[in-house]
Amino acid sequence: MKFSPALETLIESLRCLPGVGPKSAQRMALHLLERNRSGASVLANALRDAVDRIGHCQRCRNLTELALCEICSDTRRDQRTLCVVETPGDVLAVEQAGGYRGCYFVLMGHLSPIDGIGPEDIGLDRLQEQVETQGITEVILATNPTAEGEATAYYLTEMLGSRGIRMSRIAHGVPLGGELEYVDGSTLMHAFTGRTPVVRS
Amino acid sequence: MKFSPALETLIESLRCLPGVGPKSAQRMALHLLERNRSGASVLANALRDAVDRIGHCQRCRNLTELALCEICSDTRRDQRTLCVVETPGDVLAVEQAGGYRGCYFVLMGHLSPIDGIGPEDIGLDRLQEQVETQGITEVILATNPTAEGEATAYYLTEMLGSRGIRMSRIAHGVPLGGELEYVDGSTLMHAFTGRTPVVRS
Known part of the structure; x- marks a missing residue:
């Protein structure tokens, strides 16, 4: 015996959320239907809207519904300094720490040959092009201090190192x-x- | 600094899920947008569909998209025995334990005067009517062994006790x-x- 088909479908769909197993999905579905149907409607619309409208910034690859994200289109920021990070969450973390006034380049991942993720999958061709054509003078490597993050930082050092720009790795x-x-x-x-x-x- | 507006809306909306705080909501939103957009679409549709179609069974008040739920419309089940539970999750638990072949009555909560939840809010008027008109011969009280669940069971005993039907409380x-x-x-x-x-x- 199971729940009714529409309810089972909802429970199954909720499992696409990270960290949500069968029991949590069931709890979430029952909670929404019994206590917060308006919240469920709002969530359905927000998901639809986000999937339809949010893409990547043409310049830094961060998630945004605009062609150029707010940071890249902010003329008060130093357009010639790039901080390379792995995810949009990392951008938020650096921004919330305050003090950094340059721009970003978001890899949306890291090099991981074992998963078939090569330089082009994380946009390194685009990064190289930007460095060549847009007068970048400094690149700060802020990938995570994990094996993959370090390997990515090393690859970037090799790729951009010969161009006379200042390159640094954040301190650990x-x-x-x-x-x-x-x-x-x-x-x-x-x-x-x-x-x-x-x-x- | 925050994420883009559509992304912020999604993060905020995800917080209607039980047990999801700001950090988990952010992780979920980024995960969906970066790695599982098709899952997000499916979830949006399932939520919309569930909110639009799932209502309560006319007889037992369980969640279903039909007028009568599968259990109430199953003629092989004993229609004269009712098991009173608090939530649809409890129905599932009893069904999965196996062995019970009667029907249910789902309170969708418990008596809680402090939250303004009285007998009518948990459908006790309907339960009384059913017991009077549909030849119920046995009622099993399977509310939770909490203060509110016990109080609800006690109220039900008082309400139905004088009608000559067999009443029991599950063993603790x-x-x-x-x-x-x-x-x-x-x-x-x-x-x-x-x-x-x-x-x-």
Whole structure:
């Protein structure tokens, strides 16, 4: 015995959400139908609207419903500095940290030959073209400190390194507020290798 | 700085799902747009379809897109035995346990004066009418063993008790496979009060 067909379809469809298994999907479907039908309608419209309208920024590949995203079309930002990140979530994280006034390039992933994801799948041909034609003077590599993120950063260094632009990798080390005792060994070694001189003022 | 408006709307709408906070909603929205747009379309349609078509069974109040749900319209089931449960999920649980061949009455909640939920809000007027007019001979009270569920069961006992129908409450006790050591005190006391005599065969 199962629920009625339309309800079963809804439960099955909810499982496309990350982290939602059969039990959560059932709980969500029953909650929406019993307590929040208007919310369910709003969600249906928002999904439809997002799928139909949201595409990628022509320049930085970030998700947007415009041709050029808000950051790329903001003339007050430094158009010649690019920060390369993996996902739109990373852009938001850097923006919320504040202080960075350049533009972005969003890979929408990382190099992963094992999954068949090569340079073109993450838009590196477009990045190279931009660097060549748009007078980029600095590239900051902010891919994740994972094996794939590091490999992607290394590939980018090789690809763009010979063009006389400034390239840097964001620092890895002990997070602020973290305690040495609880930080893992590789992070700690990164923190030692990347140590900066202190100067008596 | 935030995401683009359509994306922000999607993230906000996803929060109507139970147990989904701002961070999960963001992760879900980005996942759908980056990796599973077809899943998002399917989900939008399933939500729309469910909201438009799923209503309540005329007889047992369970969620269904039919006038009478599959269980109520199944003539092989005993139409004169009713099991009273709180939610459609409870119906599924009893059905999956197997063995019960009667029908259901789904309260879609429980009595909760503090939230303004009275007898009529959980369909008790309809239940009373059914018991009077449809020759119900047995009612099994399977509301949850919570304060509200017990209060609802007590109210039902008072409401239907004088009509000469058999009424029972499902047993509460130590779950199968459970260990006495880890069972809470109230459950254990229930298990003692509800003990059944053993007979030498």
